[in-house]
Amino acid sequence: MATNWLSVVKSADLEVLERALDWLNDGHQAHLFTVVQTWGSAPRLPGAVLVVRDDGHLIGSVSGGCIEDDLADKARNQALPNQPSVMEYGISREDAQRFRIPCGGSLQIFVEPLNHASQLLPIVQNLRGRKLTKRSVRISTGEIKLTEVLPEGAPRIEGDWFHTYFGPQWRLLIIGANQLGATLASMAQALDFEVLVCEPRQEIRDEWHVDGVTWMYGMPDDVVLDMAPDAHTAIVAVTHDPKLDDMALLEALKSDAFYVGVLGSHKNQEKRRVRMRMFELSDAEIATMRGPVGLRIGSRTPAEIAVAILAELIQVRAQQTTVGLANEVSCAA
Incomplete structure (x- = not known):
């Protein structure tokens, strides 16, 4: 049997992405955040996802709550990036104290602006069909590629591409x-x-x-x-x-x-x-x-x-x- 490395509970991803899809279909814009890598006592595993709507509404989680509050505030003030990029939290002592990240913890988050339902619909359909899928985003252009895969690893950045994995509900x-x-x-x-x-x-x-x-x-x-x-x-x-x-x-x-x-x-x-x-x-x-x-x-x-x-x-x-x-x-x- 192939060994799997995914976020612990993937059905939560489907709930997050379906809700985000509803927002996009209703005319909202949003940002998708994915934990890429953590160091120390970070509160969430790589692969955890969060979607923040343009008015600050959010679903999902990348931390214990304080980073989510900061991202929601940035969304309301239109201060989030308008192209795929990487954010880091908890690198400095001040950030760790401000965002109440556990001692020594820090995390890297991939940020993806969501403007069209087509950005999420294919991966939602794959999740509903119980397919294990690698979702790749070209950082410079926002191009998206989906590949049905065998279990093969953790979220990662390779050159100009960000790769993450979505699997079926347990x-x-x-x-x-x-x-x-x-x-x-x-x-x-x-x-x-x-x-x-x-x-x-x-x-x-x-x-x-x-x-x-x-x-x-x-x-x-x-x-x-x-x-x-x-x-x-x-x-x-x-x-x-x-x-x-x-x-x-x-x-x-x-x-x-x-x-x-x-x-x-x-x-x-x-x-x-x-x-x-x-x-x-x-x-x-x-x-x-x-x-x-x-x-x-x-x-x-x-x-x-x-x-x-x-x-x-x-x-x-x-x-x-x-x-x-x-x-x-x-x-x-």
Whole structure:
């Protein structure tokens, strides 16, 4: 599976860009800001985006708030650059104190004036289509190029070009609409995951009470096959019914999902691994299964178990991005 290096949660990018697209379609002008590089204790990762409208309205974030306030003030006073350029914050001690950047932190931001919806519409369409895309802007002219890519690195400036990456929203498929599934779905949405739920049992599905999820109808193995899990997909089986959980695992463990977990004790997990081998899954595929699912925090209630699952899921995702960044640095050395 290819390792990914992107901003931690890319669905937020889609929200920011869609809102900016609405502003442009309504006749506003705006500026798109992207964190290129950080040093020290900077508050946001490279790739974080912010759009500031010509009247100071803004969406997104590149810091804890103070830099956003400064950029909004500059927008209202028409003091932002009218061509692509680079800004730096926190380089001096005075800037760090003024903008309340953590001690020793500084960041470099790429600024792009937005005058037409055509500047954003293609990348928004790619995000909606779950495509990983490199968006390149020629600094001297504002020319934009989009390239569908494999994961390949962090935002960067190369000569006259600024390159950044936009990927699909992280999504979580939950097998099981029981109390734990509902709690997990609610918390995952708060963490900006697109949540999908598969529950073949009508009597349990009828008691569902969490809004905002997408129902996936069918048996778990068919659902996993149909959705074609990618490297932005996590799958967690919580039905406590081996027949249903195992059906999902048989396909999930062969997929590109970055996280596959299943509820159950250590004893039950060992039995499950034996069953998986009977279906000719390899030891390497079975080894990717996380069970008992979640970090070991002594959780017992559905809410505590959901916290443990999401904490482990976030940990695994962060480890992948760290490895991806290390690979990028190694390749550049």
